[in-house]
Amino acid sequence: MAxxxxxxxxxxxxxxxxxxxxxxxxxxxxxxxxxxTPAHKTAYLAELVCSNSLRSQEVTTxxxxxxxxxxxxxxLVMEAAEKTAVxxxxxxxxxxxxxxxxxxxKITTHPLVEIRHExxxxxxxxxxxxxxxxxxxxxxxxxxxxRITGKEHLHFYDAIAPIVYADSINMxxxxxxxxxxxxxxxINCPLNEEEYNxxxxxxxKAERVPLHAFEEPRYFEGCLPIEVMAERGKDxxxxxxxKPVGIIDPRTGKQPYAVVQLRRDNKEGTLYxxxxxxxxxxxxxxxxxxRLIPGLEQAEFARYGSIHRNTxxxxxxxxxxxxxxxxxxxxxxxxxxxxxxxYVESAATGILAGINAVRLLKNMPLFSPxxxxxxxxxISHLTNIVTKDFQPSNINWGLFPRxxxxxxxxxxxxxxxxxxLNDLEKWIREIINE
Ligand SMILES: Cc1cc2nc3c(=O)[nH]c(=O)nc-3n(C[C@H](O)[C@H](O)[C@H](O)COP(=O)(O)OP(=O)(O)OC[C@H]3O[C@@H](n4cnc5c(N)ncnc54)[C@H](O)[C@@H]3O)c2cc1C
Numbered sequence: 241m242a243x244x245x246x247x248x249x250x251x252x253x254x255x256x257x258x259x260x261x262x263x264x265x266x267x268x269x270x271x272x273x274x275x276x277t278p279a280h281k282t283a284y285l286a287e288l289v290c291s292n293s294l295r296s297q298e299v300t301t302x303x304x305x306x307x308x309x310x311x312x313x314x315x316l317v318m319e320a321a322e323k324t325a326v327x328x329x330x331x332x333x334x335x336x337x338x339x340x341x342x343x344x345x346k347i348t349t350h351p352l353v354e355i356r357h358e359x360x361x362x363x364x365x366x367x368x369x370x371x372x373x374x375x376x377x378x379x380x381x382x383x384x385x386x387r388i389t390g391k392e393h394l395h396f397y398d399a400i401a402p403i404v405y406a407d408s409i410n411m412x413x414x415x416x417x418x419x420x421x422x423x424x425x426x427i428n429c430p431l432n433e434e435e436y437n438x439x440x441x442x443x444x445k446a447e448r449v450p451l452h453a454f455e456e457p458r459y460f461e462g463c464l465p466i467e468v469m470a471e472r473g474k475d476x477x478x479x480x481x482x483k484p485v486g487i488i489d490p491r492t493g494k495q496p497y498a499v500v501q502l503r504r505d506n507k508e509g510t511l512y513x514x515x516x517x518x519x520x521x522x523x524x525x526x527x528x529x530x531r532l533i534p535g536l537e538q539a540e541f542a543r544y545g546s547i548h549r550n551t552x553x554x555x556x557x558x559x560x561x562x563x564x565x566x567x568x569x570x571x572x573x574x575x576x577x578x579x580x581x582x583y584v585e586s587a588a589t590g591i592l593a594g595i596n597a598v599r600l601l602k603n604m605p606l607f608s609p610x611x612x613x614x615x616x617x618x619i620s621h622l623t624n625i626v627t628k629d630f631q632p633s634n635i636n637w638g639l640f641p642r643x644x645x646x647x648x649x650x651x652x653x654x655x656x657x658x659x660x661l662n663d664l665e666k667w668i669r670e671i672i673n674e
Contacts, residue, residue: 247589248285251372251575251590257316257595271359284340306614393554399518416534418485429535430496481516511638519545554621555579555622581632
């Protein structure tokens with residue numbers, strides 16, 4: 241039985257590296273340059289398709305912590321990033337050409353790696369496979385994946401609404417309620433006519449992210465960006481995601497003019513999702529415009545909204561905690577396709593898939609990282625079956641188990657990081673000792 245990695249992007253190279261570090265050989269399929277994706281421009285492995293930043297370096301941020309964990313697990317992406325870094329303040333940014341060249345050279349010259357520049361159109365059923373074909377997975381293999389997962393479990397667009405930290409919502413204005421008094425599941429932000437008009441005008445004028453050519457007209461009616469909905473008329477939002485019917489503001493005893501509802505997004509109740517607020521506004525504009533909503537004037541965003549072309553699976557329904565397909569357990573899914581979001585997150589899942597692929601080959605029990613680590617927190621998000629409408633997420637503190645006691649916000653990052661690195665070290669010792 242061979243180990244096959246499909247896709248030489250960020251996740252694929254990390255997986256490949258972990259396998260060869262453990263002395264096993266691997267066949268890596270990468271379709272470029274024979275066939276390319278709409279976003280890639282070179283023939284290099286691990287090409288960064290957009291920004292050259294791997295975000296914050298500080299270990300007291302969730303993405304900084306994830307990078308530190310990756311370093312400790314022997315990440316090739318982190319090694320390359322450090323060798324090819326360019327000045328970027330507190331962020332880790334790279335010279336994209338040198339970064340991809342460095343990784344390509346390391347992988348292609350490794351004696352245990354065989355590279356095949358071909359498009360894979362069917363997932364091999366009799367080998368150990370790591371499928372890491374990314375957000376722009378080619379059509380043929382998407383079709384095959386659909387056959388395995390069921391077509392309702394493979395998605396081609398993100399329609400992500402912003403997520404805010406619960407403790408940054410002003411509950412002197414916002415209130416818990418479900419429509420028609422049926423429970424208290426949502427946080428509701430009420431707007432009067434004047435507040436609605438102000439918000440509406442700002443939304444129409446806000447700056448948007450330009451679409452990529454291959455993304456242009458493909459919005460689904462069910463998940464139109466909020467600003468596109470607003471363009472259809474002044475009251476469209478009041479009859480759509482901001483409709484106030486069935487909601488009574490306990491402070492006035494009346495139905496507000498409009499309402500923004502936020503739905504709980506994690507078990508702990510620390511994150512709330514702005515229902516129906518998927519958007520293509522620039523991040524800075526989202527912060528400015530959404531803070532005009534009463535109750536959100538100081539809102540801190542764990543994740544901003546977005547809509548883009550992205551192939552990803554309905555992870556909670558189809559993946560196990562080792563990143564394997566539940567109904568085809570020789571196949572691991574890594575990278576953006578698994579339902580994580582971002583360069584660093586994609587690469588990190590490649591590490592885990594690589595480690596476990598070797599363990600599967602050797603008939604050893606598989607490993608899942610502790611949920612208190614950044615890597616483990618991502619796995620918890622991917623496998624949280626409570627989530628009905630699963631959407632990809634960047635790493636953020638809201639995905640971590642709560643700290644044992646309440647601490648001031650500025651202390652939190654330090655405590656999350658200390659707990660994570662302590663648990664990670666124990667886990668690494670377990671991996672090494674077995
Ligand atoms: C347009 C765009 C811009 C993005 N910008 C950012 C950003 O600025 N910052 C950020 O953090 N994240 C960004 N992302 C999200 C994501 O982090 C990156 O796409 C990241 O590269 C994902 O890593 P990956 O390994 O999962 O996929 P990729 O890096 O895309 O690697 C997948 C590889 O698989 C190959 N492949 C696909 N199908 C097949 C097949 N059938 N057979 C063989 N090979 C195949 C592809 O050629 C590709 O090399 C962006 C995504 C897109 C689509």
